[in-house]
Amino acid sequence: MSLSGRLIDAFLALEETRRFSLAAQRCHMSSPAFSQMVARLEDQVGVRLFDRTTRHVTLTPEGEVFAQGARRIASEMRAAIDDLQDRAQRRTGRVSVAGPPSLAADWLPQQLAVFHRRYPGIELRLRDVVSDVCLDTVRRGEADFGLNALPGNSLEFEAVKLLDEPLYLICRADDPLASRRKVRLSHLRQRAFIHTLRSGSVWQHLQPLLRDQDIQDTGFEVDQLGTLAGLVAHGFGISIVPRSALQLCQRDSLAAVPLEGAQASRPIYLVRPRHRSLSTAAAGLWALLLQGVPQLRRAPTSIRPQ
Amino acid sequence: MSLSGRLIDAFLALEETRRFSLAAQRCHMSSPAFSQMVARLEDQVGVRLFDRTTRHVTLTPEGEVFAQGARRIASEMRAAIDDLQDRAQRRTGRVSVAGPPSLAADWLPQQLAVFHRRYPGIELRLRDVVSDVCLDTVRRGEADFGLNALPGNSLEFEAVKLLDEPLYLICRADDPLASRRKVRLSHLRQRAFIHTLRSGSVWQHLQPLLRDQDIQDTGFEVDQLGTLAGLVAHGFGISIVPRSALQLCQRDSLAAVPLEGAQASRPIYLVRPRHRSLSTAAAGLWALLLQGVPQLRRAPTSIRPQ
DNA sequence: GTCAATTACGTTCTCCGTAAGGATG
DNA sequence: CATCCTTACGGAGAACGTAATTGAC
Secondary structure, three states: OOOEHHHHHHHHHHHHHOOHHHHHHHOOOOHHHHHHHHHHHHHHHOOOOEEEOOOOEEEOHHHHHHHHHHHHHHHHHHHHHHHHHHHHOOOOEEEEEEEOHHHHHOHHHHHHHHHHHHOOOEEEEEEEOOHHHHHHHHHOOOOOEEEEOOOOOOOOEEEEEEEEEEEEEEEEOOOHHHHOOOEOHHHHOOOEEEEEOOOOHHHHHHHHHHHHOOOEEEEEEEOOHHHHHHHHHOOOOEEEEEHHHHHHHOOOOEEEEEEOOOOOEEEEEEEEEOOOOOOHHHHHHHHHHHHOHHHHHOOOOOOOOO | OOOEHHHHHHHHHHHHHOOHHHHHHHOOOOHHHHHHHHHHHHHHHOOOOEEEOOOOEEEOHHHHHHHHHHHHHHHHHHHHHHHHHHHHOOOOEEEEEEEOHHHHHOHHHHHHHHHHHHOOOEEEEEEEOOHHHHHHHHHOOOOOEEEEOOOOOOOOEEEEEEEEEEEEEEEEOOOHHHHOOOEOHHHHOOOEEEEEOOOOHHHHHHHHHHHHOOOEEEEEEEOOHHHHHHHHHOOOOEEEEEHHHHHHHOOOOEEEEEEOOOOOEEEEEEEEEOOOOOOHHHHHHHHHHHHOHHHHHOOOOOOOOO
16 A cells, blocks of 8 residues: 555566566565565555566566556655755755845845855845845745844744944035044934935834934935935935945945944844744855854945045 | 655645644554654655644745655655556556457457446457467567467467357359358369468468368459458359358358368467466456357358358 | 653564575476 | 575564653743
8 A cells, every 4th residue: 555665666676677686686685575575566556567487577567557657756756855865965955035235235145155156056045125024024934034133023033143233324524523433323413314214224223212312304214225325425414324334335425434332233133933944055054144244244344534 | 765655645644734643643643653754754855844843843945845746756656556456447458459350340349349338448459460460469569469260389378269160161142052051171172262361360271171172273362351252252263261251241142151071160269478467458358258259159140042 | 731742662563584495497 | 407486484673552751832
């Protein structure tokens, strides 16, 4: 009632060699054991598959029919196992990561490139998402894991902190604040402020703090960091971005000044579903990202006054 | 290293129910045994297929990949076994018989019709062959078995005699011989004779005997029995056919007279290869033909003088 | 605390290998 | 008579079930 891979292999070996002794040898078994094996197979399928005397071994008509099925079964088995092992060896597979636009601009692609050089067979996908939808993306399985400023519900997600990423004030190069080595939130009092997306992590992080500082909201709420830089450059206000976003704000007329104080940085977590394990490929990328943190700490910060 | 049908079934049961206890029950096993079974499967394929706590069972990404392969494997296994058992039950299959034109004219189709009513799923094929090629057809596997006047080499073929089929003289109704109740070969002395195919069994059977009887050879050698009847009807000569061929010679102007004497009949054997067993379907038809001999003995012989 | 999966362990059964038997050419 | 498949039989290992344990909610 139940075929096994070994029975199929035995059948195919005998079908090819037409000799019990040879086929047994090929299957690394004694001849009697092999004989019993064929008998078991015939018993299980319910029909005689070989005509055999001590001199000749031939397929029965039913055996010839079964041979086709046996080859398909063996092929499917091999394919299934090979596929799995290719994935285990990271020779094939697919990983999808969700991360914030700032990291998706440079560091994540850089890390993905390293990963791709090491495991060229693995298909990669990067979804740039705002903080709000990151966890949803992971929850729905559209990404294997995500990078996010919030670790998510600890019952649902498992998170490890990658690093605390310093925040920077972005202002015009001729702004008085641009000459400071550091700024505090209190320095921003009364200033016009351009928000990044309300659903983004920086906004979520700073919003309660800025409310205390009597910040003047310009009403602008941009999606692309390039747009933000343009607005700041043309005098509509100032803004705050994480260090990894500085590169996207690179303009001659702009300056960046590190924030200091209690909330001068925002965390970045690696977040994955707690109750679903990562694929081997995803686990590999996860580990690589953890190792890649130093490159992130050394992120380019060339926007500087003077 | 070796998947078995039971492991695949276990995997699919768990994949569907997502509960060890339910899946174990469905596989008619205890829960611990089932648990070990899944562990064995995971050990054999080399990767974890399920994420499980005592509360939740989920497929790993690799498990989801494997599920597709597992379904294909299970499907191929089921198909292979079902096909075999359909054939064993004679619900499907194919039989090819080779027989002489005389029997192929009526009796064989009649028997095939009986077989087809009983086993409508089995595909039937009837090859009408002259004696010469009958055994070749069987040897090459183009027919599962044959009907032939010669039993063939007993090392190569296994033959059972169906019956001895009486031979009849075919002549014009106004022939002096037509009024006889029986004729002997000696009565044919000096008569012009029309041969059926030299490769046919009747010719092979009679040729040495006719040579002793100073038979006059017309030079005609026909393929179709209808042609033979036409030649006889128009006075070119006489001929001899087996009883089963009489129906094909049915004409008002013709008469048939049974031969008597030592060689007044030719045998018909069922012949099959000795070293290859018959398919279940073929064995069924073989048995049915053996049972159908009485109908062959009662073959229509309406060609009669007066 | 309860429920579900797992581990522990004794038992049964499958399955292999060695040795003897039987059939074929 | 030589060769090759099969049967017989004993032992090793696999796999199952019962009972105890661990872990999650």
